[in-house]
Amino acid sequence: MNRSTYILTAIVVLLFIVSWTLKAVSLSGEVDDNITRGFLITISAFLTLAIFSFLYKDNPFYKFAEHLFVGVSAAFWMCQGFWSTLVGNLFPRLSEGLSNFFMVPYQYSPYNITYWIPVILGLLLLMRLSSKAGWLSRWPLAFIVGTTAGLNFIRYLRSDFVVQVSSTFVPLLGNESHPWTGIGDFFSHLSLSASGQFMMILANWIIFLGVICGLIYFFFSKEHKGVFGFASRIGIWVLMITFGASFGYTVMGRISLLVGRLTFLFRDWLEIIS
Amino acid sequence: MKRQLPFVLVFIFGLFMMFQYFVPHEISEWIYEFLLDWIVIIGIFALALGLWSLFRVSVDKIKMRKDNWGYSYITLAGLFVMVAFGFTHRVADAWGLYFIWILLSLLCLGSLMQLRAATNSRQKKMYFASALILLILSTLVAVFDDTWRFYFYTAEGLENSMFRAFFDYILLPILSTMFALLAFFIASAAYRAFRARNVLATLLLLAALLVMIRFNPWIQGDEAWASKASNWLMNVPNLAAQRAIVIGIGLGIVATALKVILGIERGYMGKG
Numbered sequence: 139m140n141r142s143t144y145i146l147t148a149i150v151v152l153l154f155i156v157s158w159t160l161k162a163v164s165l166s167g168e169v170d171d172n173i174t175r176g177f178l179i180t181i182s183a184f185l186t187l188a189i190f191s192f193l194y195k196d197n198p199f200y201k202f203a204e205h206l207f208v209g210v211s212a213a214f215w216m217c218q219g220f221w222s223t224l225v226g227n228l229f230p231r232l233s234e235g236l237s238n239f240f241m242v243p244y245q246y247s248p249y250n251i252t253y254w255i256p257v258i259l260g261l262l263l264l265m266r267l268s269s270k271a272g273w274l275s276r277w278p279l280a281f282i283v284g285t286t287a288g289l290n291f292i293r294y295l296r297s298d299f300v301v302q303v304s305s306t307f308v309p310l311l312g313n314e315s316h317p318w319t320g321i322g323d324f325f326s327h328l329s330l331s332a333s334g335q336f337m338m339i340l341a342n343w344i345i346f347l348g349v350i351c352g353l354i355y356f357f358f359s360k361e362h363k364g365v366f367g368f369a370s371r372i373g374i375w376v377l378m379i380t381f382g383a384s385f386g387y388t389v390m391g392r393i394s395l396l397v398g399r400l401t402f403l404f405r406d407w408l409e410i411i412s
Numbered sequence: 413m414k415r416q417l418p419f420v421l422v423f424i425f426g427l428f429m430m431f432q433y434f435v436p437h438e439i440s441e442w443i444y445e446f447l448l449d450w451i452v453i454i455g456i457f458a459l460a461l462g463l464w465s466l467f468r469v470s471v472d473k474i475k476m477r478k479d480n481w482g483y484s485y486i487t488l489a490g491l492f493v494m495v496a497f498g499f500t501h502r503v504a505d506a507w508g509l510y511f512i513w514i515l516l517s518l519l520c521l522g523s524l525m526q527l528r529a530a531t532n533s534r535q536k537k538m539y540f541a542s543a544l545i546l547l548i549l550s551t552l553v554a555v556f557d558d559t560w561r562f563y564f565y566t567a568e569g570l571e572n573s574m575f576r577a578f579f580d581y582i583l584l585p586i587l588s589t590m591f592a593l594l595a596f597f598i599a600s601a602a603y604r605a606f607r608a609r610n611v612l613a614t615l616l617l618l619a620a621l622l623v624m625i626r627f628n629p630w631i632q633g634d635e636a637w638a639s640k641a642s643n644w645l646m647n648v649p650n651l652a653a654q655r656a657i658v659i660g661i662g663l664g665i666v667a668t669a670l671k672v673i674l675g676i677e678r679g680y681m682g683k684g
Contacts, residue, residue, distance in 0.1 A: 174507075174574075178581040185582060189589040193596055205483040207586045208466070209490025210578060216463050217498030217575070219456045221567040228453055241566045249446075256450035260457030267464065273414045276681060278454050280418035281425055283672060283680050285447055288429025291669040298662020302655050332640065341648045348652025349659070356660050373656070378612045380653035382619025383645055389602065389620070390627040392595035399592050402585070 143198055150199065154184055157407075164409065183407040186399055228253060306349045310342050348376040419675045426673035467491070475529045485525065489518055490582075497575040500560055501568040508559025513550055520546035619645060 162176030169175050185206070188199040229236040230245045231253045237244035259278035266275035312318030316335040328336055354366060355373030362370040404410045429447070432440045470484035496514060523543035530536040554562070563569045608614040625631060626642035671677035 174577075178577050182581040182585045186585050186589045189586060189593060192593060201480060201483050202486055203586055205486040206490045206582065209487035209492075210494045210582055212463055212466050213491045213494030213498065214575075214579060214583060216459060217495065217569065219459050221498070221570050223452060223456050225567060227449075239565055252446060253449075253453070256453035259450070260454045263454060263457045264461060266461060276414070276418040277421060278457075279680065280421035282451055282454060284422035284425035285429050285451060287422070287669040287672040288426035290665055291426070291430050291673070292433045294662045294665040294669075298658050299666065302659050302662070306655060332644070341644075344648050345652045345655070348649060349655045352653050352656025353659060356656065374612065375615060376649055376653045377656075378615040379619045379645065379649045380657075382616035383623045383650045385598075385602070385605075385616070386620035386623030389595065389598050390624055392592060392598055394627075395588050396592035396595045399585070399589050 147198070150184070154180060157183070161407070179407055183403055186403060228257070232257070302349075306346055308342055308346070310346060311339060313338065313342075347372070352376055415681065418681060419678070423673060423675065426669070430673070463491075471525060471528065474525050477529065485522060488521065488525070492518060492521055494575070494578055497572050497578060498569040499563055501563050501572045502560045504559035506559055509553050509557040510560045513553040513557065516546050516550035516553060520550055619650075 158176050158180045160176075161180050162173045165172035165175050185203045188203040191197055192200045225240045225242060229240050230242045231247065231250045234244045234246075259281055262274045263278040264275070265271045265273075309318075312335070316338055318324075324335060327334070330337065351369045351373035353373070354369045355362075355377060360366060401411075405412070425447070429444070432444050466487070470487050472478075473481045473484045493514060496517065500510070502510065520543050523539050523546060527536060527539035527543060530539055561568075569575060602620070605613075606617045606620065608617055622638065622642050622645055625638045628638070631638045668677060672680070
C-alpha cells in the first residue's frame with residue numbers, strides 16, 4: 139500500500155467514526171442499543187459503498203469487503219450446520235449421552251445405529267488432510283457421487299425430459315376447455331382474447347414447433363441444410379427471443395437489487411428520504 | 413482397494429438410487445430417506461474440511477507474505493468473530509465486556525499469526541509474549557464477566573442477536589450489492605449487444621425491451637398492453653426455447669450420471 143492509500147484509509151476510518159456517532163445519536167430516542175445499531179447500520183452502508191467502489195477499479199476497500207464476506211459466510215454456515223444438522227438431527231439419534239450433553243431430546247429408534255455410518259464416512263472424508271491416508275476420503279466421496287448420480291438420473295429424466303416432452307405434445311387444435319368443434323365454429327368465434335381458442339391454438343403451435351426447432355438447432359450430428367437448416371434457423375429465432383427475455387428479466391432483477399441498496403443508503407443510513 | 417472399491421460403491425449406490433424409484437415399497441423408501449440423511453451429514457464434514465482449508469490457506473498466505481496477505485487477517489477475523497457469536501449468548505441486559513473480549517481474542521489471534529510469520533527470534537519472543545498476555549486477559553474477561561456466556565451444548569448461540577445482526581448487516585448487504593453491481597456491467601453489455609444489426613439481434617432487442625417495459629412503474633396493471641405482451645412472450649415463445657434447453661440439459665445430466673455410475677467418467681476420483 140502506498141502513502142495515498144494510507145491517507146484515504148485514515149479518512150474513511152474517520153468518516154466511519156463520525157457516521158457511527160451521528161447515527162447512534164439519531165437513534166438514541168428510538169432504540170435501546172443505539173450504539174450497536176448505529177455501528178451495524180454504518181458498517182452496512184460502508185460495506186455497500188466499498189463494493190460499489192469496484193465500479194471505479196479494484197481497490198483495497200473492495201478487497202476488504204470481499205475478504206470479510208468470505209470469512210463471515212464460512213463461519214455462518216459452519217455454525218448453522220453444526221447446530222441444526224449435527225446437534226439438531228444427528229446427535230439425538232446417535233446416543234442418549236450426547237443428546238443429554240447437548241440438551242436435545244433423545245430420539246430412540248432400533249435403527250439409530252445406522253447413523254454411525256455417515257459419521258464414520260464423514261471422518262474418513264477428513265482423511266483428505268493426511269498425505270498417507272488421503273485415499274480413504276474417496277470412500278465417502280464415492281458414496282456421495284454414486285447416490286447423487288442415481289438420484290439425478292431419475293430426477294432429471296422425469297422433470298427435464300419426460301415431463302417437458304409430455305407438456306409439449308398437447309392437442310394442437312383444441313383442449314378440454316376449448317374442444318375443436320369444426321372450422322365453421324372456429325371462425326365464427328374468432329377473437330384475439332388471451333383466453334380464446336385462437337390464441338390457445340397459436341400458443342400450442344408455437345410451443346410445439348419452437349421446442350422441435352430449438353432441439354434441431356442443438357443437434358449437431360447432421361449438417362444444418364435444407365429443411366433441417368430451415369428448422370434450425372427458426373430454432374435460433376426462438377432462442378434469441380428467450381435470450382432477450384432472460385436478459386431483460388435479469389437486468390430488471392439486478393436493478394431492483396440496486397434500488398434496494400440505494401434505498402438503504404438514502405433512507406436507513408442518511409435518512410434523506412422517508 | 414484404493415481405486416476399485418470407490419467405483420464399486422458408486423455403482424451400488426447409484427444403481428440403488430435409480431431402481432428404488434420403481435419400487436414403491438416401505439423398505440425401499442425407508443432406505444432412500446436414510447441415504448438422503450447420510451448425504452446431509454457427510455456434507456457437514458465436507459463443510460468442516462472446507463473451513464479448515466480456508467483457515468490454512470489464509471494462515472499460509474500470512475506466513476509466506478504472499479500478495480494481499482494483509483486481507484487474510486480480515487478473513488480470519490470475520491471467521492473468528494462469527495464463530496464466537498455462534499457459540500456465545502448475552503444473559504444480562506447489557507453486553508458488559510463482551511466486545512472487549514472479542515477484541516482481545518482477535519488481537520491474540522493476530523499475534524499468533526505474526527508469530528508464525530516472524531523470521532527472527534526477537535520478533536518471535538515479542539509476538540509470543542503479546543499473544544500470551546492477550547490470551548490471559550481475554551481468559552480473565554471470559555471468566556469474570558457474567559453478562560454473557562459460552563454455549564457449547566445448546567443452540568443459544570444462534571439466538572445471539574449479534575449472530576443475526578452480522579447476517580443482516582454484513583452478509584446480506586455485501587451479497588445483494590455484489591449482485592446489484594452487475595446491473596452496471598449488464599447495462600454496459602446491453603449497450604454493446606443491443607444493436608439492431610440483423611434479424612436475430614433485433615429479436616433479442618425487442619424481447620428484452622418488452623420484458624423491461626413490463627417492470628416500468630409507469631405502465632402498471634395486468635390490463636396494460638405491455639403486461640399482456642410480456643406475459644405472452646414469457647409464456648409462449650420463451651417457454652418453447654426454455655423447454656428445448658431444459659430437455660438438452662436433462663439429457664446431458666442423465667448421460668453424465670449414467671457414465672459416472674458405470675465407471676466411464678472417473679474424473680471425480682482425482683489422481684493417485
